Structures are given as structure tokens and as C-alpha cells.
Amino acid sequence: MATPGVGAACLAPSAATAPRRRADPARARACHARPRLLQLVRRRCVAELSREGPASRPLHSPAQQLAPPLVPGLLAPPTQAPSPTTEPDAGVGDLEPELHLEGIDEDSVDRTVVVVSEQDSEIMDAKEQTPAKVTRSIVFVTGEAAPYAKSGGLGDVCGSLPIALAARGHRVMVVMPRYLNGSSDKNYAKAFYTGKHIKIPCFGGSHEVTFFHEYRDSVDWVFVDHPSYHRPGSLYGDNFGAFGDNQFRYTLLCYAACEAPLILELGGYIYGQSCMFVVNDWHASLVPVLLAAKYRPYGVYRDSRSTLVIHNLAHQGVEPASTYPDLGLPPEWYGALEWVFPEWARRHALDKGEAVNFLKGAVVTADRIVTVSQGYSWEVTTAEGGQGLNELLSSRKSVLNGIVNGIDINDWNPTTDKCLPYHYTVDDLSGKAKCKAELQKELGLPVRADVPLIGFIGRLDYQKGIDLIKMAIPDLMREDVQFVMLGSGDPAFEGWMRSTESSYKDKFRGWVGFSVPVSHRITAGCDILLMPSRFEPCGLNQLYAMQYGTVPVVHGTGGLRDTVETFNPFGEKGEEGTGWAFSPLTVEKMLWALRTAMSTYRDHKPSWEGLMKRGMSKDHTWDHAAEQYEQIFEWAFVDQPYVM
Ligand SMILES: Nc1ncnc2c1ncn2[C@@H]1O[C@H](COP(=O)(O)OP(=O)(O)O[C@H]2O[C@H](CO)[C@@H](O)[C@H](O)[C@H]2O)[C@@H](O)[C@H]1O
Secondary structure, three states: OOOOOOOHHHHOOOOOOOOOOOOOHHHHHHHHHOHHHHHHHHHHHHHHHHOOOOOOOOOOOHHHHHOHHHOOOOOOOOOOOOOOOOOEOOOOOOOOOOOOOOOOOHHHHHHHOOOOOHHHHHHHHHOOOOOOOOOOEEEEEOOOEOOOEOOOHHHHHHHHHHHHHHHOOOEEEEEEEOOEOOOOHHHHOOOEEEEEEEEEEEOOEEEEEEEEEEEEOOEEEEEEEOHHHEOOOOOOEEOOEEOOOHHHHHHHHHHHHHHHHHHOOEOOEOOOOOEEEEEEOHHHOHHHHHHHHHHHHHOOOOOOEEEEEEOOOOOOOEEEHHHHHHHOOOHHHHHHHEEEOOHHHOOOOOOOOEEEEHHHHHHHHOOEEEEOOHHHHHHOOOOOOOOOOHHHHHHOHHHEEEOOOOOOOOOOOOOOOOOOOOOOOOOOOHHHHHHHHHHHHHHOOOOOOOOOEEEEEOOEOHHHOHHHHHHHHHHHOOOOOEEEEEEOEOHHHHHHHHHHHHHOOOOEEEEEOOOHHHHHHHHHHOOEEEEOOOOOOOOOHHHHHHHOOOEEEEEOOHHHHHHOOEOEEEEOOEEEOOEEEEOOOOHHHHHHHHHHHHHHHHHOHHHHHHHHHHHHHOOOOOHHHHHHHHHHHHHHHHOOOOOO
């Protein structure tokens, strides 16, 4: 019997000797539905492994063979199993075979055994997926992923890119915390306790975490459970600010993510040591440091590589240098995380500014670095955009690339969106006008088709340029216009939104809060979406807006400049462009762009329709980006690990 493609790499003796096999989604599903087949395959692979020579040892379980003995005393499983808060998953690890597949060869499995969920078939129907040329075991590590937990664009990307990669044939796992904060608990209802738990030596103790798992859309969603993830508030803080123990919470996540591929038998067998770790932002940034400092010296993960994905350089996970011993890293690795604040940023004359910086740790240890747009990959190497890391990032330019995010078109699609009262397509926009009227009704604004309705959605944060909107509002409100803002964050801006609403009752609505359905209705119901971001690594709202025929007016920076083409009525092939990207970032320029957009809306209807249709016709799917990520992974595996 031939070895099936999915996961074969993880059990293969070495990257050099193991032929890489193509694994397609159908095969992935077949594997999950065929535990017996997998167990047989695994036994065979294990047998091959144990024939390897003096280095091999008897295998009792993959975890025993691969992890703790090689990293002495690092992550011992606790002696007593903790009592799970959810029923153990009978489906993980010890599945009882019911199907008799002996004698069926791999190819016939591919053709005949396809277990497709309703959701899967919808996705497959929507677009025929191109399989990847080389398939891999990919482990995403992230602080958030939609729909489980989301505070912004990071959650959107980590909730959809893994699915796109899995659809191309990769075996994909996403590791994130199991946040129980009251509002997100129900999202984890289908994730079950795996029976696996480990103790993590850090912060002066030994901290037990457990693993939960859900298999959905061909992706293994792995949730790390620990009491520090169970508290009210948002993911990273509450009304009093960021949680004081975030460094601890995400240290646990990183250790757990390094162990997960070695110990979790998902769909019957482990991911193993030949993985591509995709570490997102500072929350996951300790992973490449751990690979270099705590695994590779003991022979583990030498066949793995890591890619750091920078979604936002503004958050780096910086804490006092005195916390370094808490991280459980060898003292000689301090330099990887060492960070010294410039003098102006220190608190007093005796403050030496010494700190540890998680994101910096990943910048100096990851094999590849990706930013979420090409424009941003250049900006991070400049003093203006590098947030203090520009020199380091410049020194790694040869492995630094930009890939513009895609969007989840199953979630963000005006023809099927469950949050919308009416649906529409590029060929029939009548539903959009109805969505606008419904939105005006919902907001208590005068229901008028002729007035331009401008929207803003986003975190109320310095990055998003809310202060510019605040300065422009008195001028803008003199026009015949309606404006709706949805956002939460800085309490000062929240208060300003409320008071502005009471000053301009017929024109302005400020919705303070975080509501995904409302964000969909605003995206569909508005004519214009405003994004005056100071910097924007990629930006998703402008992509959603274009997908919904809403014309973006943005500051031409980072990913906004890469994705929004300014309207040109005299282009070579006639009218061109999908919106307005203004620059520099001043109130005057922003007002100029808004007024130009509004007059085009009012006085040049055919041009406006052209703008809407060109935006809607653009390909915003993940397909192209997923292919580019595969190329980055290829390059990473061609090279030796950056830090061996
Ligand atoms: N009050 C609210 N209610 C409902 N939904 C809300 C909301 N506030 C924000 N959202 C949603 O959160 C997401 C925000 O995504 P963005 O990409 O615009 O910004 P963010 O700065 O969070 O992401 C960072 O990471 C992403 C992903 O890489 C980059 O695109 C971006 O430039 C970078 O700053 C969108 O889905 C938006 O609809």
C-alpha cells in the first residue's frame, strides 16, 4: 500500500530522502475519515523509521520519540490528567476503525473516498482550487483567528488563509488560545479535549496547558487552554488597559505551539518535525526563538522552518529586561530579545531603557519575514515606518517580502452575505440601493437615495487617523452628506463619537462597539468607505468595500496604496481606478478627496457605477496570495535554518 500524501512528510526519515507527495483536499478529508488506513500507514512509516540505524529507538508514541527525551526535562506531561472542562474527544488519537480498507491502493482512495461536508462542498463549488506544487505541514501560531476570537484584521487573516492553504492540499494546523471571556465561549463549542496536556517551565513554575481540537474546513484548529485565557474583557485587555500578564499568556502559547506538532495525533497521526511554522505578530514571536534555542540544539525541528508574518509593527511585545529569566530561555540567548529604548523614550535619568522585545526575537531568528503588503515591506525598513526595528529589518531584506492579504469570499460576498437584508451582484446592483435604505432606517437617518453615505469601520486608534476625521467633521457636516462610524477603542474617541451624534442628528451616527453583522451592513449600505490611516500594513476594509461596490477613499500608504487605484477619467482604456488614494495625510487633502468622490457620486452616475463595478470585479480571493506564500515556503526550505 502506498503512503498517502497528507502528513507523509512528517513521518519521513528526512527531508532529503522523503519524496514529497501531493496531498489534495479530497485526500485530506479521506485521511480524516480513514483512521484505520492512516494507522496502518503510520505503522509502516514508523517501521521504516526504526530501521534507520543507530540513532533510532523503539517507538511507543510519537511524542515519546520526538519530544521530551530530546529536550531534557523541558515539557514533561503531568502525572495526573487534568479534568477537562469538555468531554474528551473520542475521535482523536484512538479512533476505532470501522472500514476495511486493506488492499485499497492510494490512488483508488483518492478517486473514490471523498467525505465532503456541506460547508466544504460550498467552498469547492465556489471555485475550483488549484493544488499546490509541493505540499507541506504548516503550523500557524496566532493570538486570534475568526470566527473563534477576533479583535481585528489579524483574526480575519488567520481565520481564512489557513483554509485557503488547506484547500490547495497542505496539511494545516492553527494554534491559538482558548479564550473564554463570556462572549467568545460559544465559538469553541465544537472543539474537544484531545487528552493531551503538557507542563511548561517558565515564569518560576511549571504551568499546565491542555489542548482542544476542532477539524473544520480541512484545517486542524488547536486551542491551547489555560486559566489565564479565561477572563472577561477583550482578547488582550479590558477597560483598564492591556492585561499585565500578556507576556506570560503568549509565552505559554508559543511553547504549546512548538509541542503541538510533536504530540497531537490529529486525524490519527502527528504533524512531526518537518513543519513550516507561520508565526503571526508578537504574540507568536517566541516560536522561532524557541526552535533555535531549545529544540534544534537537541536535534529536533532541524527540518522545520519559520516564517514571521508582520501584520502590525506597532505592537512588539516589549517588557522590562528583568522578565527575561521568566521566559525559560538559556541565558546566552538574551541577545536575541535584547532591546534598548532610545533615551527620549526612557522614564527617568536612571532608566537604562533595557527591555526584551518578542517581535525583535522573531525578526532575528525567523527564516523568512513577510509583511501583509509590498508597500509595507518597504515602509518597515524606513525610519518613519520601522517603529525602531527598521535597521534590523533592513539587515534582513534578502528574506523580507510583502504579500497583499486576500479576503474570505465565503464570508464577505454581497451575493450570499447572511448579515445583509438584500443581496446583489456586479450585474444587478439594485440590492445595494435597498441595503442603503435599510441601513439608513436602522441608523435612524433620513432615508434618501441621493445623499452620499460615508462609512468608517475600525479600531479607534491613532493608527486609523480618527483625529483627522474629528478635525474634518465640522467642515464635512456643512455638506449634504451622511456619515456613520463603527468602532471601539480609545475612550476619548468613543466619547467624541457620541457627542458628535447628538450635534448632527440628521447626518452623523457613531456606533460604539464591536459588531461583525453591523460592519457587514455598513460595508454594503454605504457609498463611500473612508480610511485615513496614518499607516496601514494592508487594510482589509478597503478590500471588503470594493467587493461590495463601496468606493474607498484612503490615505495612500502601505497596503492602501497597493490596493486602491485613484480614479482617472482619462485613462488609456477610458475611465480607470477603483477609488481615491490621497496623500499627504492632511485634513485638507482628505476633504478634497471626499468632495471629489461625492461630486462624482452626485453628478457623474455612469462614472460612479464604473468605479463600483471595477472594484467588484477585482480578484480579492486568497488564491494568489496563497500561491505567493507557497513560494516563500519553498525558498525557506531551500536554505538551511537561519539559526541552527
Ligand atoms: N468595531 C468593529 N466592529 C466590527 N468589526 C470591526 C470593528 N473594528 C474593526 N473591525 C473589523 O476588524 C478588521 C480590521 O481589519 P484591518 O485590516 O482594517 O485592521 P487591523 O489594524 O485590525 O489589522 C492589522 O492586520 C491586518 C491583517 O493583516 C492588516 O490588514 C492591517 O493593516 C493591520 O493593521 C476588519 O474585518 C473590520 O471589519
